[in-house]
Amino acid sequence: MVAKVKFNLPRILGYAVLGLFLVSGIVANMTSTLAQEKAAEPVKQEPAAEVKPAQESGEKKAEEAKPAETKSSEAKPADAAPEKKGEESKAAEKKDNAEKKETPPPPKNQVQVITLSGTYVDLMGATAFDPTSLLTGAGPGKRKSFYKLCDYLDELGRSEKVTHVVFDLSDSSIDFNLAQLDELTRRLHQLKKSGKKMSAWLENASSTHLAIAASCDFVALADFGGIDMPSMSMQSIFYRDAMDLVGVKASVVRAGNFKGAVEPYVNSVMSEHLRDHYLEMLKSMNEAQVSIVAKGRGLTTEKVRELQAKRVILPSEAMKAGLVDKLAPYGSMKETMNGWIKEPAGWIETTAKPKKEMSVFELMGKLMSGPDETSSRTKDNTIAVMHLSGAIEDGKKASPGSIVSGPTVKAIEEIIKDDKIKAVVVRINSPGGSATASEAIRRALVQLKNKKPTIISMGDMAASGGYWVSCIGVPVYAERGTLTGSIGVFSMKLSFGSLIKRIGLHFENISLDESANAFSPDRTWTEEDEKALQGTIDEVYTKFLALVSDSRGIKVEKLEDLAGGRVWSGTQAKRVGLVDEIGGLDDCLAVVAKKAGLEKYNVIHRPNVSGGLDLSSILGEADDEEVRLMGISSDALKLLRQRGVSSSVLDCLLRDAMQNVSGRPTIWAIGPAEIHVK
Numbered sequence: 001m002v003a004k005v006k007f008n009l010p011r012i013l014g015y016a017v018l019g020l021f022l023v024s025g026i027v028a029n030m031t032s033t034l035a036q037e038k039a040a041e042p043v044k045q046e047p048a049a050e051v052k053p054a055q056e057s058g059e060k061k062a063e064e065a066k067p068a069e070t071k072s073s074e075a076k077p078a079d080a081a082p083e084k085k086g087e088e089s090k091a092a093e094k095k096d097n098a099e100k101k102e103t104p105p106p107p108k109n110q111v112q113v114i115t116l117s118g119t120y121v122d123l124m125g126a127t128a129f130d131p132t133s134l135l136t137g138a139g140p141g142k143r144k145s146f147y148k149l150c151d152y153l154d155e156l157g158r159s160e161k162v163t164h165v166v167f168d169l170s171d172s173s174i175d176f177n178l179a180q181l182d183e184l185t186r187r188l189h190q191l192k193k194s195g196k197k198m199s200a201w202l203e204n205a206s207s208t209h210l211a212i213a214a215s216c217d218f219v220a221l222a223d224f225g226g227i228d229m230p231s232m233s234m235q236s237i238f239y240r241d242a243m244d245l246v247g248v249k250a251s252v253v254r255a256g257n258f259k260g261a262v263e264p265y266v267n268s269v270m271s272e273h274l275r276d277h278y279l280e281m282l283k284s285m286n287e288a289q290v291s292i293v294a295k296g297r298g299l300t301t302e303k304v305r306e307l308q309a310k311r312v313i314l315p316s317e318a319m320k321a322g323l324v325d326k327l328a329p330y331g332s333m334k335e336t337m338n339g340w341i342k343e344p345a346g347w348i349e350t351t352a353k354p355k356k357e358m359s360v361f362e363l364m365g366k367l368m369s370g371p372d373e374t375s376s377r378t379k380d381n382t383i384a385v386m387h388l389s390g391a392i393e394d395g396k397k398a399s400p401g402s403i404v405s406g407p408t409v410k411a412i413e414e415i416i417k418d419d420k421i422k423a424v425v426v427r428i429n430s431p432g433g434s435a436t437a438s439e440a441i442r443r444a445l446v447q448l449k450n451k452k453p454t455i456i457s458m459g460d461m462a463a464s465g466g467y468w469v470s471c472i473g474v475p476v477y478a479e480r481g482t483l484t485g486s487i488g489v490f491s492m493k494l495s496f497g498s499l500i501k502r503i504g505l506h507f508e509n510i511s512l513d514e515s516a517n518a519f520s521p522d523r524t525w526t527e528e529d530e531k532a533l534q535g536t537i538d539e540v541y542t543k544f545l546a547l548v549s550d551s552r553g554i555k556v557e558k559l560e561d562l563a564g565g566r567v568w569s570g571t572q573a574k575r576v577g578l579v580d581e582i583g584g585l586d587d588c589l590a591v592v593a594k595k596a597g598l599e600k601y602n603v604i605h606r607p608n609v610s611g612g613l614d615l616s617s618i619l620g621e622a623d624d625e626e627v628r629l630m631g632i633s634s635d636a637l638k639l640l641r642q643r644g645v646s647s648s649v650l651d652c653l654l655r656d657a658m659q660n661v662s663g664r665p666t667i668w669a670i671g672p673a674e675i676h677v678k
Helices: 009-035 054-065 067-075 082-102 146-157 178-193 207-213 240-246 272-297 301-310 315-321 333-341 360-368 405-417 435-451 497-502 527-552 556-562 570-576 585-596 623-629 634-642 648-659
Strands: 109-115 119-121 143-145 164-169 197-206 218-228 249-254 326-328 345-347 382-389 391-393 402-404 421-430 432-434 454-463 476-478 483-485 490-495 567-569 602-606 667-670
Touching (some): 109 146, 119 146, 143 146, 146 585, 164 207, 164 333, 178 207, 178 585, 197 333, 207 218, 207 272, 218 315, 218 333, 249 527, 272 567, 272 570, 315 326, 326 333, 382 405, 382 585, 391 435, 391 648, 391 667, 402 405, 402 435, 421 435, 421 585, 432 435, 435 454, 435 527, 435 667, 454 585, 483 570, 490 527, 490 648, 527 667
Parallel strands (some): 109 345, 164 197, 218 326, 382 421, 382 602, 391 402, 391 432, 421 454, 454 476, 454 483
Antiparallel strands (some): 432 667, 483 567
């Protein structure tokens, strides 16, 4: 039998054309791409030449200064006059002493500059690189590893060489989410406790810039700059009117009245009771950011709120209010900081490695390669940070930006089997997703915690299914700005009846029972359909409440008031008992290390995510077409995403609606990720 191989000619041609575009873009930008290859991690910096011990430098210069003498002495016979050798030795010693006097000792104060820029993410993956940037000449996107920055700050605190740290915050694109900001400020306080004097340089600052600067001893602002520090606000996209325009309607069965993930598809505007609940949550989150600035700058929270209400702060007003210590001309960061230090200081310079020439094919291979295995190899006494980042979905194939049940369970099982991993921190950044996938992952985590010390760390969001997987009976930590809770479930079906009629199609449904047509794409659910499905939803919701009750030790009767889809900030969740402590990954590592009896340990991050180039992201996937069915163009959605608005929940629901042909609806435990807090 001869095997037949089928070739997809259009796809092959498409990849060939793409290859030509990539080659042209890469050749034009090879130098910049290589220079930014390590943009995801802090630059390893070394002291300038003056830090080198003076004696070693003097000896080296003395040796280099007398090559002729060395040659002549080697050429002389072994029985040369000892008097002559003595004279030469004295001459060399005099030269050596002269060189020592000429080489000044290094300044006592050594200044390390840390330049922050771009968006920081918990787990660098395939979505951390925009491949189309190679075609436009923009170079790789500015996304960096948050925890590599944290590790670098910890390492800097242990350095005896550095006495002062200057944070260059002049880049307006600096972006940390609220959970990261809390953890970063704790790391900065630890850096200060290590004895380092810290200062910050601002030009055009946001609330994020100011929160970082408030942790420093000295803050300087460019006199032509300014501060924009609004109080927190929230945006939410509602799709109901767009769906009506194109003829799409959502049928919903849900548990709980506060299911914010459903309202955008069934309402044109937000309900009043949900708006009031979000407003209280927003106040709690804003108080967290206000407290960082107030405590760091020695101001009252009332004063910071007054400044927030004004929002745009002029340099002179910032100085008068105590937000900054000094105004200085643009471009004078080094001079300004030297004036603050007062004593002579040596600025540690960045030592760049020489650029390595690479062929186009080598560069393409590097971009398309998988993760660097050496960066995640386990060693003795290792703590693993298991990241659950993205929407939770059923499936067996990993998908960048999503938590797919099959590969995730497998990754957890591999951690269980690895004897070198002594403890685990489960880091959750998820709005939730499929209830069945959430339960599969939760059960795997139960097996994990039965084998090894485990703790939960909630990041920016751990809502609904993201909260579901945390219910394994171990301590749960959240940051003050974490969005969590959203304990509720629902099922939704999209019907395209009006759209089908507009394009001239008509469906004839012939069946023995009306219920047989419940999942036909041309009609919505009837009251009988919803009544039948409500029993399934109620059963899953009851299981959800039981899991939370058992894990948190809260009676179901009390829990019902906290659930129903309500979303809470980390501060609120701590108050009502949905989490145990306020803290971040640093706190969790310390706690779980103590439980495992570890004094020294390595930290690895799992799963290993491919950092290579995904060609399908350039050729396009179905998501853009799905969004157009909702009446929103891909360009409009791209603009919203650039403004920080997430569409992960919309993408997840639409992808399920397009792919689910079995008729059985997916039961969702998913939070309102479309809300954007800023």
